[in-house]
Amino acid sequence: MPILWLFLIVLAIAIAGYYLGKARVMRSADGDRRHMHSLPSYYGGNVAIKAAVPALIVMLIWLLAQPMIVSNAVSGMIPQAAIADNSSRGLVLSEVRRTADGLDMAVSAGTLDAAAASDPQADLDAVTEGLQQAGAIITSQITQPVLSAAQSYRALNARGTLIMSAVVIVLSVLGALWGLRDAQADYRARNVVETAVRWLLISAASIAILTTLGIVLSLVFNTVEFFRLYPASDFFFGTNWAPSFSGRGGSSDLGVLPLLWGTFYISLVALAVAIPIGLFAAIYLSEYASNGVRSFAKPLLEVLAGIPTIVYGLFALLTVGPLLVSVFGRDGLGIMPAGTAVITAGLVMGVMLIPFVSSLSDDIINAVPQAMRDGSYGLGATKSETIRQVILPAALPGIVGAILLAASRAIGETMIVVLGAGAAARLSLNPFDAMTTVTAKIVSQLTGDADFASPEALVAFALGMTLFVITLALNVFALYIVRKYREQYD
Template sequence: MSIMLVLTIVVALGLAGFFVGRGKAIAQLNAGADTGEGKTRPHSRPHYHGWWAFSLTVLPALIVLVIWSVSADIYLEQSAKSQLHDSLGHSENYSESLSLGMVKSLAGGLKRLDARELETLPQTYADVRRLLAGKGVALATEGQDVMVPIAVKWNKADELSSGLRGWVTIALALAGLIFGWMTISPSVRARNNVERIVLWGLIAASTIAILTTVGIVFSMLFQTINFFSAVPPAEFFFGTVWDPRFAAAGAADSHGQFGLIPLLAGTLYIALVAMIFAVPVGLFAAIYMSEYAGPKTRAVIKPLLEVLAGIPTIVYGFFALVAVGPFLRDLSAALSGGQGFIMAQSVLTAGLVMGVMLIPFVSSLSDDIITAVPRSLRDGSLGLGATRSETIKRVILPAALPGIVGALLLTASRAIGETMIVVLAAGVAANLTINPFEAMTTITVKIVNQLTGDLEFNSPQTLVAFALGITLFFLTLLMNIFALYIVRKYREQYE
């Protein structure tokens, strides 16, 4: 029984519990009024009784469904790992995670076969692979025959678990519906119960957000520690050469060089060029929209400007690759009278295109901040004889400056994390240069490069991606903290 079907049935039972519970509460209220007992005011309104019945029906069932699903997946993986280790553990080229992934793919492909095909299923991996290829399922070529029975057992156990999970969840939902209906009475504090459930739901949502952040950090931290056990931290943080050679395990000098400085310099350099272009344009656009444009003009310009924020970054990368880069290269060639001094893939190209992408972030945030400045400050300045431009320079911008600085720092953290524009507009060469007309690359690009393909997290060449990731995480985190500090320290409170 699929999870979606079980969820649909549980939600349907929950809605039935809501209407049944509310109807019973209304009936009790009307019966008390008809018999002259209506003077005893019920504690909660009827719809609270309905939501209490809905909660008793849905929440316990969903909790069991989630716990069962997670536990079943863990059990299936551990069982498959044990069988694979018993059969293939003696092999020198055995990889637990890679073999488990192949078993999962094989089990998913076998689900497309009907009962007759499963009864006559070949016992060799090559034959099963050819059979599934006819069904449009692509499998890895280097599989072992022992994976076929393990995948069959996986599917049987998964099917049994799914059926039991569905019936247990539905039965629990029915039991909650019946219990909720039986407990409905005018004296039940249904409102308090529902509000308590909502409160715990809000706490759970906040906790999930925090735990997700903590989980991201620890998932990178442990792999980063493994990386620094093979590569000295000083070599990583202060190295000026990036050359992570993929050599055979045990070969001499197989680690290569993992200097962070070229990547960090490229990240900050490209972000700086982007901010130099985006900040004036975005800030002037925000000033125009908030102080000069009329309501009709603002209603047209602001949505059109914010359309830039909805364009995928890969599209910006294509634009840089086929338009901006060649244009700058040909322009420099025309100016120099020979070979152009601006490369098609360069810091300038990536910075300009990224700056275009950042314009709506700067303009929207700055526009909201400038608009929040009280009208009384404007009227007071104009009443004292100041012109509109003098009011903007001497009153509005100083009042909005803390918020604008915070918005710019948040925009800079967005620029530092960009990947696709840099790949297509600045290239992947880890150069250390101050010439904006040459190619450089960023941390995010190298993270993608190091984790591209089917790789094992057991060599410095792949583990370095986690070190780069946690470095970028702390870099953007510090920028965000500094932005919030600036906003809170210099924020003006207006009535």
């Protein structure tokens, strides 16, 4: 049974329990609410909670545990001879899972019939072709051990899902009956419901932490696999980026320094555009603009933050790049041979970052008390002197934090770089050269016929982990600056 249908069944049982619980408690109180400890809605909510929450918790735990249990069972089916010298059992198991998912996709798409997908003696070439036509991410050729393990993986998953569906539905019905039994006038239903709501809020507050933990773990495991196949010293200190997909463990150079340099260089150009424009716009809107102008200009400026980054990338490719070539290219100064360059991506990314800097800075400047302005004016200072010597120093910690948050946004940008900066990984100081960034190479390494048993594909996870650590450090530093130097006003 699909997970969505199972969820809808549990939800229907909970909704039915809600109305049955209200009706039952009204009968137990002879229709007089004054005889009830709680409102009828609390009794209905008690039934709905007991019908839905235990069942959904079991379903969630089952969905998390089943892949690990099935993977452990299938892992023992993979013979050692099927694991290449430069691979590992974990990488082969990842290939098995992708093949199992691909078999489901191929059966749904009609590129492979259900009998062939379950047949251990199926033709490997036909299975491989069916998976590729369905868009499954697999290696160039499926091997017999991988296919057999994938078929066992599918069968165990299907059996586990069927058992889970039966357990969850039975548990939901039993929970509803439990809640209906408690739907009596003297039952403290309000306390139960409010306790459940409190735990719901605690769970919601924990999602951010659990999400961060999940992101880190998903990157760490594949990063460790990469460093088992490729030396960490060559990755972090290498100055050449030249991946080769000619074979597993080929003569690829996977040095990250050119990518990091391109990332920081383009981000620096973007910040050089966004910081002065965004900060001056914030000063004007908060100190000089009238209420009418501010109410019109501020939302208009923030529209820039809602434009998709792919649109900025097209703007860089079709407008800014050719414009810069006409000024600095062969017909101009002759120093910019193509439209894709650091300066192209940096300028467009800087425009994208303007609302981040201006909106945050504007809010921070407006938080400075009016009494500080009045005191400065009372001592004879002009408006510009008040801004320079009173307002900006008071708002500086928050402005620095806004700039650092904009920097982390620039470092993580992808589409503008792909379309505006080119794809060359090089160490150069020339802003008119084409360069690339970490995020762009993550996309290119995982696009196409990626063999996840090779360092050329696994390097994307190492790049992602590196980028995650850098942006996390910037965000933590920004929060530290804001909290340490933030002014507290009464």
